[in-house]
Amino acid sequence: MDLKQIVLLALQVSILITVFGFGLNATTADLLYLLRRPGLLARSLLAMFVIVPILVVAVVPIFNLTRAVEVVIVALSLSPVPPLLPRKEDKGSGPSAYGLGLMVILAVASIVLIPLELELLQRYVGRELSMAPSAIAGVVVKAVVLPILAGMLIRAFAPAVAARIEKPVVLIGNILLPLAVVALLAGTYSAIWALVGDGTVMALTIFTVAGLAVGHVLGGPDPEHATVLALSTACRHPAIAFAIATANFPDRSFGPLILMYVLVNAILGIPYLAWRRRRRAGGTRIEAANGRR
Secondary structure (H helix, E strand, O other), X not given: OOHHHHHHHHHHHHHHHHHHHHHHHOOHHHHHOOOOOHHHHHHHHHHHHHHHHHHHHHHHHHOOOOHHHHHHHHHHHOOOOOXXXXXXXXXXXXXXXXXXXXXXXXXXXXXXXXXXXXXXXXXXXXXXXXXXHHHHHHHHHHHHHHHHHHHHHHHHHOXXXXXXXXXXXXXXXXXXXXXXXXXXXXXXXXXXXXXXXXXXXXXXXXXXXXXXXXXXXXXXXXXXXXXXXXXXXXXXXXXXXXXXXXXXXXXXXOHHHHHHHHXXXXXXXXXXXXXXXXXXXXXXXXXXXXXXX
């Protein structure tokens, strides 16, 4: 195993540990949060599985992008199940129950809906596209369902153990993830730098901003739901996107493009979260002022 494979493994493990940490804090009520709100559920699925893919298929041909970039953006639009979303949403004040419930529902729905969307897309582009539901199930089960379920089971049957290991698990995830990302960026620096200036960064920026906008609008009047859905719609699972891209175009290299998306998405999430925090703080001050009157 070479250094690059070790770094990739560390990145995968850090994501699994982070999702496992979500499970240590999750309850059955968290997972049922969205099912008890059918209107919000419908808007969430509409944003993730319908509007963003349609926008991408309609807009991507307008730009003079390389074939590899087009493939990655389309694959990202078909790849829900954001891997790090609940904690990110907590920072923006979105309810973690919605984030956890949405993550699990998207994971289950993607097993059926991603192959269906690929079937519809191949009729549009006139090229055979496919990915077996079993392959998609393998990715989402290993990356999302199993670690969350493991954390929830420990919380349910050994709450003392869950309380004892929660902080170390979160700490390990918080340290290992950025270290793995930095190491991977360093190892692929030349390939990533080659993408700067050819329209790739702009295309990924537009994709991310569009996702934030669509999710924010469809999140509804509740500002916390809007924050959650905005981040959910903009943040796609890199492993699923990579699997879709390589399954249909095995002769191309997509790793640097996927990593560039992760970097762009993380950077653009910062001002959005800051804006949501300011809005929330402003609303709190107004409520406090009204209460003193």
